[in-house]
Amino acid sequence: MLPNQALEITLYLAPIEDFLTAPGAAVSYTVSDVKFMCQFVTLDAKYVQDTFSGIASGATLKYEYVMETQTQNACSGASVNNFIIHMSGVTSLIGVQHEFIADDDVGDRTKDKSKIAKSQNLTSWRIQLGPLWSLPTNGDFEHADNNPETLMVGLLSTNDALNYSEDVELDFNAFKNEQFRLEYMFQSNDELPNSGLSFEGTDGLYRLVTKHSVAPPTNVQLVTTMYENKTLLIGQGVDVI
Numbered sequence: 001m002l003p004n005q006a007l008e009i010t011l012y013l014a015p016i017e018d019f020l021t022a023p024g025a026a027v028s029y030t031v032s033d034v035k036f037m038c039q040f041v042t043l044d045a046k047y048v049q050d051t052f053s054g055i056a057s058g059a060t061l062k063y064e065y066v067m068e069t070q071t072q073n074a075c076s077g078a079s080v081n082n083f084i085i086h087m088s089g090v091t092s093l094i095g096v097q098h099e100f101i102a103d104d105d106v107g108d109r110t111k112d113k114s115k116i117a118k119s120q121n122l123t124s125w126r127i128q129l130g131p132l133w134s135l136p137t138n139g140d141f142e143h144a145d146n147n148p149e150t151l152m153v154g155l156l157s158t159n160d161a162l163n164y165s166e167d168v169e170l171d172f173n174a175f176k177n178e179q180f181r182l183e184y185m186f187q188s189n190d191e192l193p194n195s196g197l198s199f200e201g202t203d204g205l206y207r208l209v210t211k212h213s214v215a216p217p218t219n220v221q222l223v224t225t226m227y228e229n230k231t232l233l234i235g236q237g238v239d240v241i
Helices: 045-056 103-107 149-159 172-177
Strands: 061-074 080-086 093-102 122-129 133-135 182-185 205-212 220-234 238-240
Touching: 045 061, 061 080, 080 220, 093 103, 149 182, 205 220
Parallel strands: none
Antiparallel strands: 061 220, 080 205, 093 182, 093 220, 122 133, 122 205, 220 238
C-alpha cells in the first residue's frame, strides 16, 4: 500500500427496527471495532509443510508482527485540548499518528476520505508521559502557515520507521487542509523488535496536549493510530505477547 492512500470499508446496515421492535427501545446503534483482514503473501508449500511438522514435533513458531489499533477522542470545544489515551499493557509502542477528523466530513459521501484531515488551527502540541517526561523536552512542537516544524518532525521521525525513505513531494497547503497529521515514532527499522516505548511500571496513560488559535468544535474527533510490537507464539497452544 502506498503512503497517504485510503482504504474505505462501507457497511450496509439494516434498519434498527429489524432488531429492536419494542416502541422507543432505541433510535440508533453504533458499530465499533471494525476489522479488515486479508492475506497479501502466499507462502511456499514446503515452508508451510515444514512449519506444521515442526509444531507437531513440539517446536514453537515465533512470529513478530506489528499490531495497528485505532481510537478516537472528541475535542473539548476549548482552544487547549488534553487528550488521554490508555496504553496499559503496551510493552513496545513503535509510534503514533494523530489526525483531526470532523464527523460531518466522515458522513459526507461526496468527500474523499483520504483528504479530510485538517489542522483545525493548531498552533502547538506536545506528548506527555507521566508527570516528568514530555516530548519535546522543553516547550512544544509548533505549527503555522510559515512554520513547517510539525510536518518536518513527522517526516524525519517516520523516515526510518515506516520505510518512507524515497523522495517525498510536499504540498504544504494540501498537508494543512487535507492530510494533516501529528506523528512520532519511538523505534526505527534498524532496532530489534520490541525495542519501542514501554508503559510497564507507569500509569499507562499517554497524553497529547494541543493548542489552537480557534477552538475546534466538539464534532471534531482526534483519530489516533497506534503501532505496537506483538509476538505470536504457535505451538501446542496459541499465545500473543
